[in-house]
Amino acid sequence: MTAAPPVSLAVLVQAMGGQVWWPERRGAPWPGADAVRANEAMRKRQALAMAAPITQLGTLSEGDTNCVGFLSNPRYQGELATTRCAVVLVRSADLGPAATASPAAHRAPSASAGSAALEHIPIYWLVDDPYLAFARLTQWWRARQLAQRPSEPLVHPSAVVHPLARVHPSARIGPLCVVERDAVIGADTRLAARVTVGEGCTLGDRCIVHSGVVIGADGFGFAPHQSQWVKIEQLGAVRIGHDVEIGANTCIDRGALSDTVLEDGVKLDNLIQIGHNVHIGAHTAMAGCVGVAGSARIGAHCTVGGGAIILGHLSVGDGVHISAASVVTRSITQPGLYSGFFPIDDNASWEKNAASLRQLHTLRDRVRALQRQVDSLTPPDSKA
Numbered sequence: 238m239t240a241a242p243p244v245s246l247a248v249l250v251q252a253m254g255g256q257v258w259w260p261e262r263r264g265a266p267w268p269g270a271d272a273v274r275a276n277e278a279m280r281k282r283q284a285l286a287m288a289a290p291i292t293q294l295g296t297l298s299e300g301d302t303n304c305v306g307f308l309s310n311p312r313y314q315g316e317l318a319t320t321r322c323a324v325v326l327v328r329s330a331d332l333g334p335a336a337t338a339s340p341a342a343h344r345a346p347s348a349s350a351g352s353a354a355l356e357h358i359p360i361y362w363l364v365d366d367p368y369l370a371f372a373r374l375t376q377w378w379r380a381r382q383l384a385q386r387p388s389e390p391l392v393h394p395s396a397v398v399h400p401l402a403r404v405h406p407s408a409r410i411g412p413l414c415v416v417e418r419d420a421v422i423g424a425d426t427r428l429a430a431r432v433t434v435g436e437g438c439t440l441g442d443r444c445i446v447h448s449g450v451v452i453g454a455d456g457f458g459f460a461p462h463q464s465q466w467v468k469i470e471q472l473g474a475v476r477i478g479h480d481v482e483i484g485a486n487t488c489i490d491r492g493a494l495s496d497t498v499l500e501d502g503v504k505l506d507n508l509i510q511i512g513h514n515v516h517i518g519a520h521t522a523m524a525g526c527v528g529v530a531g532s533a534r535i536g537a538h539c540t541v542g543g544g545a546i547i548l549g550h551l552s553v554g555d556g557v558h559i560s561a562a563s564v565v566t567r568s569i570t571q572p573g574l575y576s577g578f579f580p581i582d583d584n585a586s587w588e589k590n591a592a593s594l595r596q597l598h599t600l601r602d603r604v605r606a607l608q609r610q611v612d613s614l615t616p617p618d619s620k621a
Contacts, residue, residue, distance in 0.1 A: 242385065243290030246324055246360065249305070250287075253374055255326075255364040259283060286360055289323060294371070294378055297322060306359075309368035317359075325359045326367040326374070402434075405442075417453070423479070435491060441479035441501070449486040452477070456490040456497075456513020456531060469493060471513060478502070484509065484525070493531075500537070518555065560584070 250257055259282070293304040297313055300306040300322035307326035308317055317325065317332075364370040391407070396414040398404060404416060405424040412430045416422060420434045423442040428434070432446050435453020440446070458469035473492025478501035483489070487509040491497060497513055499505075502520035510528045511517070517529075518537030527541050530549030535541075539553060542561030547553065551565060556572030559565060564578035574584040582590065593600075 243292045243303070244381070245288050246291055246362075247287040249291060249324075249374070250362065252377055253370065255362050255370065257287070258329075258361045258363055259286070286323075291323060294375060295322070297325065305362070305374065307367045307371040309366075309371070320359055322359050324362050326362045326364055326370050328365065328367060329361075329363050331367075332361060411448075420453075429485075435475070437474040438476070438491065439474070440477045441481065443480050444477060445482040447483060447485040447487075447507070450483050451488045452483075453491045454488060456493055458493050458513065458531075473497065473514065475499075478519070481505075487511070490531075506543070512549065524561065 246257070290303055291305055293300065295301075295304045295306055297306045297308060297316035297320040300320060302321055302323050304322045305324045305326065306320060306322035308314065308328075308331055311331070314331070317327070362370075392398060392404065392410040393412045393414070395412045396410045396416070398410060398414075398416045399418040399420070401418045402416045402420045402422070404410065404422045405426070407424045408422045409427045410416065410422070411428050411432065414428045414431065415433045416428075417434060417436040417438075419437045421439040422428070422434065423440055423444065425442055426440050426444040426446070428446045429448040429450075431448050433451045433453075434440065434446075435451075438453040440452070446452070453475045455471040456473075458471060459466035460469055461467075471491050471493050473494055473496045475489050475491050475497045477483075477489075477499045480501055481499055481503045483505045484507035486507055487505050489497060489499070489511040490513040492514040495514060497511065498516045499511075500517060500519040500521075503517050504520075504522040505511075506523060506525040506527070508526050509523055512529055512531035512533070514532045515529050516534045518535060518539065520537055521535055521539040521541075523529075523541040524543035524545075526544045527546070529535070529547045532550045533547050533553070534551075535547065535553045536555035536557060538555055539557045539559070541547070541559045542563065544562040545559045545565070546563075547559070547565040552568040552570070553559075553565065554570045554572060557569050558574045559581075560574065560576035562578070563576050563581055565575070566578075566580045569575060569581075571583075575581050575587070576584045577587040577591065579590075579594075581587070
């Protein structure tokens, strides 16, 4: 992550909450001959650590002694013993042996490394959910970075905003954006460069729309007539709720008659196509290159993996999770994980069918062999 002006750990903990814990120093006595002097040395070390400059956020493997890292996935547990991060966001239950190991166990320094490597043990910043805490820390960090930059106009001079569009005074409109007639942009919503918001389309508060997004292009609607196509005018709009994020170059088509709707908290990755009259429930998230055909209805708190396709006029209930590259060919009413394309099924059944499919050639040969054995045992007269 881009470095920022230094901030102390004490300021971070005060802003974000949680508890700070220092591992015990084993393998050598604390300076001094008695516990009083040892405790005083510990207090001085803690005071210095709380005041030490933090300039970056990063991973356990890449962070340095001015960095805050985090441990949320057990597969990276081993990196806790070797990280150079100054501070690590972690659950107390995930610390394990690394937390109380001697400094030598944290790092085996080379002969030329000196005592500095031996002494480095990260400070543990104890939180209930490290990943969530890290997400909120990135938001705090980003807001701090932006606050230190020179002020810029909220609407870039190159943006084109129709006089009848309604843009909240706190919204940011980036370079070369187009906001058409009667469009509405809510409070604290940010449009990055080259975003187009079509006529009559609305975005709620605190939305983030990345570069190249088109909201409110015509839906794909044509009536066949004498081997040609007659355009169906798309008379609806797009309605987007609060706290929605839309990735780069995603397209959300306006409705044919009623509106295309994204409810609060929806998260869309890059290069997603949302067809006309689609309705996406609150807090549903979709990864890159998903395609949702017209008039599909997707419930709340769903996830759709990258490259998946949902056919038109289908309904997907709340809490449904679609694996990457799946093709949804029928409506799904029960929550759960679904995978596949031949056709889609609940994940457990799909895995069994997929395993059987891999053996289909062998099974066919065995059936033929069995049929030959049956034929050899059947009297000729009975075959007639």
